[in-house]
Amino acid sequence: MPEIILKNLTKSYGKSVAVNNLNLNIDNRAFVTLLGPSGCGKTTTLRMIAGLETPTSGEISIDGNIVFSSDKGIDVPPDKRNVGFLFQNYALWPHMTVYENIAFGLENLKWNKVKIKQRIDELLTMLKIADYASRYPAELSGGQQQRVAIARTLATGPTTLFMDEPLSNLDAKLRMEMRTELKRLHMETDSTFVYVTHDQLEAMTLSTKICLLKNGILQQYEPPLIVYNNPVNCFTADFVGSPTINFIKMSAQKVSQEKIQLTAGDLHLFFTASSGEGFINDSQELLLGIRPECIRISPNGKLEAKVYATLPSGMETIVTLDIKGILLTCVVFGGVDFAVNERVTMDFDTDKNIIFDPQSGRNIARGRLQ
Helix, strand or coil: CCCEEEEEEEEEECCEEEEEEEEEEECCCCEEEEECCCCCCHHHHHHHHHCCCCCCEEEEEECCEEEEECCCCEECCHHHCCEEEECCCCCCCCCCCHHHHHHHHHHHCCCCHHHHHHHHHHHHHHCCCHHHCCCCHHHCCHHHHHHHHHHHHHCCCCCEEEEECCCCCCCHHHHHHHHHHHHHHHHHHCCEEEEEECCHHHHHHHCCEEEEEECCEEEEEECHHHHHHCCCEHHHHHHCCCCCCEEEEEEEEECCCCEEEEEECCEEEEEEEEECCCCCCCCEEEEEEECHHHEEECCCCCEEEEEEEEEECCCEEEEEEEECCEEEEEEEECCCCCCCCCEEEEEECCCCEEEECCCCCEEEEEEEEC
C-alpha cells in the first residue's frame, strides 16, 4: 500500500491561494480526513493528489514514485496513479444495472468475463448489495447507490481510495450506517483512504488522522483524540467538538509557577497548569477554553449557576448555564432535564481545560480549574 507525500504543495487561482505550501505525509493504510470549512482547500488538495487538478508548485509522490513535480516537470495522468475517486453525486450510469455499472471499468481494461464476474461477486458480497445486482440505480435507495459507487471504485483494485463528501446526500440515519460501513471497508480492503468532509463528527469517528485546514493552510495533523483534547489553537478547538468549546476572555494574576487566578467580571477561578508551566505574566489577558463535558452539574458543586436553556435529546441534555453573567454550555449524560431559571451548583471536571493566547490563538497551557 502506498505512502503519499506532499511537499510544499501550492495551488493558486490568480491572486487567490487555495492551498498554501502544504506538507503532509499520509501513511500506508491510513484513513486521513481533510477537514475544514467551505473554501479551505480540502477538495482542491484531494483533486491535486488524484491528478484531477494541476498544482501551481510543489511535489507529490505516491508509493515512492513522483507523480507531480513543478521543478522536474513531472505530471502523471490520473489513470496512471492507481487511485480510485468516489464523487459526491455517485455518477452511476442510469441505463445500466448494478452489475453493469461495476463491470464498466473492468471491461474497459479488457478483463476476461470470468475474472470480471469473480471480482464483482466479491464486491457485491463485501458491500452487502448482492440482492440488487440486476436493479437499476433509480430502483435503489441513496445508501444502496453509494455502495454501488464504492464497489465500482474498488473494482479495479486501487491502492488508494479518494472520497469527496460521499455521505452529504444521505439522511442522518443513513450517514451513521455508512460511517460504520466505511470504517469496516477500510479494514477489509487494507487500502489507504483519503476523505474530504466539513463534518467534524465524520472526521472524528472515521479517521486515523485528521488534517485540519483553514484558508489553505494546515492547522493541525494528528489523530482525532489528540486534535480534540490538545488543539494547537483556538480555530482547531472551536471547529472540532459538538457542542462547541466554551471560550471566556479573562485576565490573569500569577499565584505560583503553576497556578494563576483568572478573572472575568465577578467570576474568579484558579487554574493549575499540567502543561505550559511559567506561561503567564501578571495582568495578562488570556482566553480560557472549557469543553462542555468538563462542566459538571452536581449537588456538591462549589459554584452557583442558573439554567439559561436546555436541549434534552434522551441520551444527553445540552444545558446552557448562566454563571455570574457568563453563559457556558455543558453536557449532562442520561435522561435528565432542568427547568429554565432553575438554580444549580457545578464544578469544573478533568484537567483538559485550555489557556489560549488571544492574539495568536495559540494553545499555551492545559490544566485544572477550581
